[in-house]
Amino acid sequence: MLENSTYSVKWPKVIGNTKRYRASFGLKSFMEGEHLIVFKGKAFSHEDYIPRPVVVKSMRYFCGNKDDFEMYKLCNEQTRILAIHFNKLSATFSSKKMQSTFKLRFVVAAVTQIDTRSTLALGKKFKKDEYVAFEEKLEGKFTTFIDKRGETLDRNKCCLILEAFSHFSFVVSGENFVICGLKGVYREDKSDFILTNPTIHSREGKFGQKDKRDPGIRDVTKNHTCNKFCQMFMKKPSTFDNGTSEI
Structure with missing residues (x-):
């Protein structure tokens, strides 16, 4: 065999x-x-x-x-749920604020x-x-857009929305966790990301071996630069905002 x-x-x-x-x-x-x-x-x-x-x-x-793999599944599921809420907010923004609506989906x-x-x-x-x-199986060019320390590796403008999603996760979780390690495929014709195997750093360290707890959160917040999409998705101030927002 x-x-x-x-x-x-x-x-x-x-x-x-x-x-x-x-x-x-x-x-x-x-x-x-x-x-x-x-x-x-x-x-x-x-x-x-x-x-x-x-x-x-x-x-x-x-x-x-x-x-091991229930934890892998949990990270994907936690991120998938947040992405659904993020997409709903994205859909409510007028075309005057966003030229196109990007969608995120986690497998x-x-x-x-x-x-x-x-x-x-x-x-x-x-x-x-x-x-x-x-x-x-994801079809297209597999890319690590944002690494596990929150650094943006692909400087394509569409990645600004992924930076905003990472920021969004920190805010809506009450600063208890942050999602990074965003990798997968971007489909330009559909303006969407299909993503897999995210990293989640949490205060309690409950998301497996990649979860670096507070040091991991500090790395991501240090490496994040707020962009024009961040404040669109935020409903309250966050210590994630490092004062460099464009709005």
């Missing part, structure tokens, strides 16, 4: 969807991060005729357990276990019942 496969799991790619999917993926990774290793794969459901392209993510240096991850393993291994060798996560 030349592929790995997972057990089936409910994957609400569309909210309310109760279909169960299993994923299969090859032996060679196409991307490696600080903590994760990523494989191209396909997700299958008995109710779909055509498999869905996905990426399967595993822990890079050790056998992932349920807690939904499915957490499951390895069912069958390849008899060969190129790189990581999976263990029986090791936990992984799979999610939709």
Whole structure:
């Protein structure tokens, strides 16, 4: 056998969807991060005729357990909920304030276990019942727009909206956490971002191994420069504002 496969799991790619999917993926990774290793794969459901392209993510240096990937899923879900509120606010702004309405969407991850393993291994060798996560494969140029310290790495003007979103997360959480590590794909024709695997720094350190608590929050607030979108989304002053706002 030349592929790995997972057990089936409910994957609400569309909210309310109760279909169960299993994923299969090859032996060679196409991307490696600080903590994760990523494989191209396909997700299958008995109710779909055509498999869905996905990426399967595993822990890079050790056998992932349920807690590791439930935390990964939690970070995506927390950020996805905030993005929905952020998009609603964005839609209320008149065209006089914003030339176009940008939308943010964070992918939904499915957490499951390895069912069958390849008899060969190129790189990581999976263990029986090791936990992984799979999610939709993003089409387009994958980019880290803002890193885990809050530094903007892509100076495209559209990234101003992501800087505002990071600021927004800090304000609406009552300064209890801040979202950064924003990476994924920007689709210029649709003026939207599809994002994955965010970093959340929190006061309580409740968002996994990437959560650097107060030092992480301080790094982000130090590296943030308020732009013209920040005050549009803010309803109250914040210590995040470093006095450099354009409005």
